[in-house]
Structures are given as C-alpha cells and as structure tokens.
Amino acid sequence: MFFGLGVLRGLMVTLKNFVTSYFMPPDRGGLFTVEYPEKRLPVIERFRNFPFLVYDKDPENPRCVACEICANECPTKCIYIEKDTDPNKKPLRRPAIFDIDITVCMNCGICEEVCPFDSIYMDHPFEVASSDRLEKLLFHKNDLLKSNDYFHKIRPTHAAAIDARRRAVEEKKKSAAVKPSETGQPPKAQNGGKP
Amino acid sequence: MMIPLEHYLIFAATLFAIGIYGALIRRNIIGILISIELMLNAVNVNLVAFSRSTSLAPETGQVFAIFVIAVAAASVAVGLAIVIALYRVRKSVYTEDIHLLKW
Amino acid sequence: MEILDSIFLNTKKIFLDLLGCWLPDWMILLVNIGIIIGVIAVLGPVIMMYLTLLERKIIGRMQNRIGPNRVGIFGILQPIADGIKMFTKEDIIPQNADKIVHFLAPVLMVIPALLAFAVLPFGRGMIPVNLNVGLLFFIAVSSTSTICVFMASWASRNKFSILGGMRSAAQMISYEIPMVLSVVPVILSAESLSTYAIVEAQARWSGLHWFVFTPWGLLAFIIFFLCGVAECNRSPFDLPEAESEIVAGFHTEYSGMKFALFYMAEYMNTFTVSALAATLFLGGWEGPVLPSWLWFFIKTHALIFVMFWFRGTLPRFRVDQLMGLAWKLFLPLTLINIFVAGGYHLISDRNFRVAGASAVLLVSFLLFTVFLNRKYMPEKRRYDLVD
C-alpha cells in the first residue's frame, strides 16, 4: 500500500523512545542506566565472588581443619593448604598456610559445597583489582579469614540456616555425650544439603 | 579591474597551444581526450573575453560558451565510452596498439 | 527585538568604526572581509565538534542510554577530548600509496565544505557573500567533493577504498541530479538564484508563506532533504562507508588528523545541507518573535535532528535500492514537480491551484511508487500458523 509508511512507523518508535527517555520512570521507557562508580546496584544475597574462611570466635582457630577436600575438588586447583604442626611435629587440625590464587579462581562455589566443616563461603566484594599481578592477587590465610558475624552480615538467611544446623548438631552431640559413649570421636558434622 | 583584451587572448592562445602539444605527444587516448578538453576551454575563455569587450550584446559570448561546454561534455561521454569499449577488446589504450581497422 | 536581531551587525560596525580612526579606508574593507572569513573559519569546526556530541547524545537517548556525560558537565568537553585524540593518533600512510594525492584528498574535501558556508544567510543582513548566483555556487561547490572521494580511494591503493570510492561517487552523482532539479521550483517562484532573495521572497508573501506549505514545495523539500542526506553519505545512504561491508569505504587507509578532516567535512556538509534546506523551504531567518539568526539556527538544528533521527532508526540501503530510489523515484518526481510549480504560478485562483497541484503530485507519486515499482516491491510477508 503506501510507499513510505513502514519508514514513518519506525521513525515514530525511536521518537517515542527519545521523548520518553526524558520524562518517564525507568520501567516505562525512561533511562535505567546506573552510572557505576557514583551509584551502585545493591549486591543480591546469593551473589558469588572469591571465597573466604569463617572463624567463630578468634582468627586463631578457624572452622577449617585443613582436610584439603576443597583443594582436591577445586577445578582450577587454585587453593594451596599446608597443615599446622605443634612444636613436636604432630600435625594439628588447623591450616598453617591457606592460599587462594584470585587470578585463577573462577568463583564456581564448589569449595563451598564440598566443605564438610562449613568453613569456606563465597564473598561479595568484587573490586579486588590491583596493579601487582603476582603478590597482591594471591590471598593468604589472614586475608581470607573473616568472622561469622561478617558472614551473617553479607548472607543473613544462609548464615542463619548454617548456624541453626550447627546448633542442632551440637545439641545432638551433647545429648549423645550425656549417654555413656566412647570419647575422642570428633563430632562428625552432617554435611546436610545446603538450605 | 581593467585587464586589456589582448592579455586574455594571449593567455587563451598559450592554453590552446599547450592543449595541442598535449594532444600531439600523448600516447594514451585518455591523455589526448584530456588535452582536447583543455583546448575547448581555451576557446571558451576567448569567447567570453571577446563578447565582454567588443560585442554590443555581451551575453552572446556566454551563450556560446555554455553551448561549447554542453558539446564538450557530450564528446567526453561518447569518447570515453569508446575508450572503455576499446579497452575491453584490446586490453590497452595506447595509440600504437590500435592500428587495425578491423579486429 | 530590533537590537537583538542585528546585534552581531552592530558590534561589527562599532568595531570597524573604532578601527576606522587610524586605519586607511581600504584597509577597513580588508578587515571587514577578514572578520567574515574568521567567523566562518571558527564557526565551521566549532559547529562540527558540537554536532558530533549532539549526535551521540541524541542517538544515545533514542536507544535508552545516556550518551557521553563524563567529560565536562553534560559531556560538553567531549568534542575537545575527541579532537585531542584525533591529533595525537599516529598518521599512517600506506607503503605504496600515492603520497601527494593521499595527503591532498582530505584537504580538498574540507575546502568545499567550508566554501558552502559563504552563501548561507545566517540572519537579516548577515550573509557572508551575497552572490546573485548563490544557490548555483552552493551546488557547484558541493559537487566538487566527488573528485576528493576519488582521490582518497585511488591514492590509498586498497581494494576496499576503491570499492567504497566508486560506490560513493556513483551515489553522489545520482543524488546530485534530483537535488539540483528539486531546487528549480524554488528559483522559479523566488525569481532569483541568490539565497538572500529567496528568503526575502518567502517573507514577502502574506500569511503562512514558506515554500514548504505549497504542494510542490513540500515534495521538493522532502526530495532535497533526502538527496542532501545522501550527498554527505549519511545514515540510510551510508553504503560507501559501511563498516560491515567495506571496512570504512574510501577513508579506510586514513588515520589521525586526516581522518579527522574527513570527519569534519562530513559534519560540515550535514550542517550546510540542512541550513540550505531550511533557507530554501522553511524561510531561512524568517520568524515572528525571536531574532533572525536564532530562527535560522533553530530551523537548521531541527533538520539536523531529523538527520540524526534517520541514523538512529533506519537500516542501510542496498546498492540497487539506493540507485533505484534516485533514478526511478526522485528524478521523475522532480521533473513533474517543475511542471506543477510552473502551472501553480500561472493559475491565479488560490484553492484550485493548490488542489490541482497536490492532486497531480499525489497521482504521480503513487504512479512511481506503487504501480511501476510493483515488480520490485517485496511482497507482504504473511505468517500463517501451522495448525
């Protein structure tokens, strides 16, 4: 039918777009770009970035027992663990060295899933860029250790579920301990499915 | 801006001479066509210079000049069409290679 | 409003009188010409810089994004940043390129773009040179840029640029003819080739008196504007520098300052073509309240907005569609338009001539678009669902 009608209809679409971009709110045709450094989108809870180690009371004894399951499971092999030894060379259940190479880690979260002792979780801050490629991007144990209440701050529901489960295990162990049961068995924390 | 008529005529004459020189020594047909264009332009300058200073109705020279421009444009169009057709057949535009009446 | 209207003229007059007391009078003449040349030499590049920013902002807003706003408050300094980038970029000349012609092409490309400013009537009494063949001067100057395109494409010895050069030369020639013919009705009714007289002719009529409101004027305006868009190789007609097909057309082998010159020439052409379209059809500096030079800039920037709008919307033309549009639609329409404009002036009865002219034009438009083009028109796609 008319020769130029399709062109005019197309032009009207862009004109509407152009005009509404000034007046309308973001969801009805307005601008929705967030200008990154000044304004930021809130990080959602399940956001996954590089892992971190959780400690309950003091950084000296983290939950991690250096069982190296996460190091073996890590697809890119970016975790390096060395067991701590007490003065007379008897291995202790604590990591002396716990290094994660950030440049290699791909934030897959497998270490979080396989860890039987709820000690390694994925962190939120993603601005870890630095000029020195080797030294600054190899996180050592003291860079990774963060308190449990930090865990509660960044992932409230997930942390609460974890703590509830740990407390249940504690009670069951305590009630079992009340009955005469053999000692020295380390509390086997069920590695229940992630809530 | 009083430039005597003779100066324009001498200028046009030298331009015409350069055109003839070009047409004589060029081996490439398009080179010859270009020199003919130059000669036509020299003639145009003469026409306009004469009509402005000697004729009673000064616009006749320009009318002639416009007709010359039209004819020159037509001649270039046909000339170059022939050159392209020639090039397609003989693969060369040099005057020495085109010496057979029939090919 | 009179003071505001001729504010620039008065300042120039005051400045010249100031100089007058100790400079001989012929020197004043030269200074006057110097001022005009200076204004154009500054106005051209500044307009070009801020057109690039305007374009990126408008197209950004059409795509629901903001466009440059980091350099300066609203991206005001972005063109300066682009300029510095263009200056500092390395200027590579291909190894077996033809050095002189490679260097000359961008320079000669900018000259016609700048010359075209000389005949634009910026305001009442503010026309750089009031040639009585002003319009013809504009068309002649804008037609010389074809040679610069050839020089650029031939000198860079590169297949892509030669292809781009041939395509853009073909496009420029085939869109120049409808452009020249679409201007004839305007000359016919304004009885003069000088752009200043054309604007005054549009001011003299009573009532809404721009040429665009006459039937032949509207058609001529649309065709002139579209040919202008094609003349500066912009948006829907930018096949010669289509990034997807032939890298960057004839300016593939150019970088740094030379590319900036090509870029500047294109944007200055955009400004001058829309300025001339505004002068010829929308009554140049003619406007009720605002000062005359402001009206001129408002109309020109409205047309420039339409050009950017095309770029934000329309896909690129194929080569045969491009040529088909120029030769099969625009050329016949402009020829018929000249006849209709002639008839329009002979008939004195007002509404009969408007009805008659628009009827003839509509019929011829439909004739050329629907009936003759039916073979090439893509048939309507129907999506019948497979039940």
Place this chain on the structure above:
Amino acid sequence: MELLNLAGIAGVYTLMLVILIAAVAMVTLRSLFHSALALAAVLIGIAGIYLTLQADFLAMIQILIYVGAVMTLIIFAVMLTEHLSHQTVRQNNRQSPLAIAGICAFLFCLTGVIVRTPWPLQPQNQTATITAMELGKAFMGQYVFAFELISVFLIAALIGAIVIARKDK
C-alpha cells in the same frame, strides 16, 4: 583604493600563471591520474578567470559541469583502464622536440596577430555583470532553436555512450 585595484590585477595575472603551470603539468605528468587532477585544477582556475570577466553564472556552470561531472567521467575512465604496471611505460612518443618547435612557431605568429589587430572595443559595457536573467532571456529569445537542439544532442550522446560502453551480453 588604487592599491586594491593593483592587487586585483596582480591577482588575475598570478591566476593566469597558475593555470598555465597546471596545464603544462597536465601535459607532462607521467601518471594519468595526476594529469587528470591537474586538469581539474586548470578547470577551476578557468572558472576563476570567468569571474574576473564578470561572467559568474558561467563560472558556476563551468565548475558544476566540468569539475563535477566531466572530471568524474575522466577519472572513472582512468581508473578502469590504468594498470599499475604501466607506470614504467613511456607516456609520450618521441616527437616532443618537433612538436615544441611547431607549437612555438604557431604561438609566435598568433600573438603577433593578436597584438597588431585593432580590436573594435566597446568600452561602455565593460563593467556590466551578465546575470542569469540576461542569459535566460537570450536562451529563450534569440537562441531558442539552438537550446532545443542541444538537448536533443545531449540525449543522443547519452544513449550513444551507454550503448557503446555497455557489455553486450
């Protein structure tokens, strides 16, 4: 003010000199593309000469038709036929000294004639600028037949050129 006139006249003579240099360059340059560009320079120069002769409509027509269209045709032809391998081929035949002698003789007697003949000057219309109005009247008045004939001639040339240059399938 006479200084300005002098400058103007000097300008015209320099323009003439520039045109002659460009014409010589056009004839002697090796690569055809460069000589085509020299021709463009000559044509623009001659448009300038028309301006000094107060023929501004003709100057614009010259730029529009010659530099806009004819040059494009010539450059198209040069591009279609020039092999880059031809750069080494000699562009002109051996007769240039002979040609120069002949041309100088021709030029010499021509200038002799120009200088000696008393041209019947009409000083009164020296300053009248021929506007498009008078040209239009001349075209539609005295030369209307030639005007119609030239359009037929151009159409014939157009069709002829297309037929010759077209690849006959």
